[in-house]
Amino acid sequence: MSRLRRAAGRIWRVASIPLLAIILAFIVAAVVIVVSSVFTSTGLDVFLPLGAYGSLLAGAFGSGTGISNTLVAAAPLILGGLAVGLGFKAGLFNIGVAGQFLVGAFAAAVVGARLAGAPGVIAAPVALIAGALGGAAFGFIPGFLKARTGAHEVVTTIMLNNAAVLLLTWAVNDLVRAPGFSFPRTGDLGHSALPILLGRNVHLGIPIAVLAVFSVRWLLDRTTNGFEIRTVGQIFITTLTMTLSGLLAGVAGAIQMLGVIGFYAPGITASVGFDSIAVALLGRSDPIGILFAAILFGAFRAGAPLMQIETSVPVEIIDIIQALVILFLAADLIVRRVFRVRAAKPVISELATVTRTWAGGAPPGGGA
């Protein structure tokens, strides 16, 4: 009993601020919804937020389709969140998940299209691994640069994001453009597509993402390598962490490609990359926390269309809620004041990573 209570206390200590930040975000977004309702044809509607949130919930969890959509949307966010969170654990801020995601997606698409005719048991795993390796290679670059030259990963990963978009656009236009389509894209995946396990769209990538949660958790908590990632910032570890982070982002791209999108074309969205940062912050870099945070963000994406159809509240309100969540996480003093929370520890260490890596700047071993 006391054990149970201690465990509950521990969970509350780490999860209270994120949970309350979410609640507060919903409340503030409700005000936005009410105010904006003034400008619509229906006029002021104080109860509109209740209806909208109800539809959001119904859209995300109210039906089998809703739940599948939530899971499908959550899967890449889980992997992306793990990628960012792993970096945070090592004091690195990987903003490059977007680029690593695209490289992973592209590699999976190209290899997948090549193997379209091969048996699925071979084609799908090989394409998936190609995506993972692509992401890892793209994560290795900033890791290596940081370790060797001290180049700050925030700067290099942001630039590499742009490099990825442009490079891949060129590649799909001039190198791997599949014939027979009216616009530049890679070929059909055929047997390389991830098998659908349930319903219309619950693909194999979802269990892979969940498996990754427990693998990363095991790595961090149980192995000496994980201990090193958490403890030391030496050269080898920095490179390793960024490579692993890129690998996870690459897998995110690959499952999205092989399970949902189906082909690579310029202009493919990499919003997963930036939502992943939010997911990692909300999950406080803890793999299990990231799992829940990703499901929440997935639910937003899956439920929003129904909300718009039923209540005319635009899907963009989701972006507002997400932004507010992060805002309140960063300014957790607001959350504390509103809900009078005292127990939880201040300063989310992940955010400290973001700021400290700029101000402090001293590489390990440097300084007096």
Place this chain on the structure above:
Amino acid sequence: MTDQPPVLEMRGIMKLFPTGTLANDAIDLALRPGEIHALLGENGAGKSTLMNILYGLVTPDAGEIRIDGQPVTIHDPADAIARGIGMVHQHFMLVPVLSVAENVVLGDEIVRAGQILDLGEGARRIKLLAQKLGFEIDPSTRVDQLSVGQQQRVEILKAIYRNARILVLDEPTAVLTPQETREIFEVLRRLRGEGASIIFISHKLDEVLEIADRITVIRRGKVVGSRRPSETNENELAELMVGRAVSLRVDRGRSHPGEAMLEVRGLRARNDRGHDVLQGVDLSVRAGEILGIAGVAGNGQEELVEALIGLRKPTAGTIRLAGHDLTHALVDERRDRGMAFVPADRHKYGLVLTYPLDDNLALTRYGDPPFAGGFAGIIRNFKAITANAIRLMKEFDIRAPDPKTPAGTLSGGNQQKVVVAREFRHDLRLLVLDQPTRGLDVGSIEFIHKQVIGRRDDGAAVLLISAELDEVLDLSDRVLVMFRGQIVGTFPAEEAQREKVGLLMATGGARA
């Protein structure tokens, strides 16, 4: 002077922390105008809690605070400042990238025409204040370019600038060199001359006897005695503090040195700024011997330690341990060869404060059996890690609720015991001690000194570097004096008198 009514009175202050620690148990304290009142006690005795209550950082459970005879309630530091209380924390609260003037005026800026900051006026006032206190400071210097001693003076200026009449200094000398300590004492005496009342928290007996007008000793949250320096001595104060008779001098016993364990030849290294600070150091430490290095801070001791343990690349020379050349070896390799290290800055180099005790106690060997095993030897064995912690906690008397307690929550003495317990392995060949007892109370110092002698008697070679000359002289079987990156003298213990060594430290001996 003694008959004047106290400026500050604290009566029956009680504080029980949620963890069950009774930090303050009916403490009475009276501070008279123009006196330096020392608050003496071991780490964790409750001195800091009492002062945090005074400064409005901690709310007492019971008790009364009176200023100038009037009962007051202090809700927060702003309240305390408004009532003329200033506090200089042990860890400075300065913004490193701002200038001295900006730091001092921060929160109390002089503005003209509504919103325009008048830094010039602030700087002028600061210069005046500094002159009054007997030192020079350039208000436009960035704080991160000041030495620790100068930063502390900025902290004092900050308090005085806000018209503090009651100044609290929490362990002000813990981070200072002996020279800086003398300087800060001079500043404090001037302040007293200006009519300020000062509470001086410390656990260093000699300092307290030198500077204080009155000494109040606290043990386990209670006042156990109050003395004037003229009526007491170090032994009595130590006994009051610890609650039992403490031997302030170490009984070193006889050493039985064996063959040379560590041999350093012609070692040269540069500091972070690229200056040659080690200029050909030769030394050897024999098994079963404690070699002390005396020297004024900044004569290359820090770089010597870093070169020995593998954190700094030597530019020339050799380091051999038990016959193996380790000049360019990695830290891991040196450890495998039996080298261990107790750093001067336990927070930065000795511990991971957010990690539990058990991880910290295995921090240098987390990847070796029995702490890791299984597939490719990368699976951590938590049973072994916890068992190791329980054993060491007992052996080294580390006081903590359980092995999962975060290291950062322990008192300084207990933290240092964690580092010592981890580093003092049984298969030790060379023990490098860099200020092993800095900031510790007498009880912990006694314990650690005994452990050092124990390891020496087991046959380890010990290299001791300390800014406390007394520690070097007390503990060492042989004393080397370091001056401008070179060894300028060697004394066997029986010939190492304070004056002789001190003179050589200061002048380098001019090579007679």
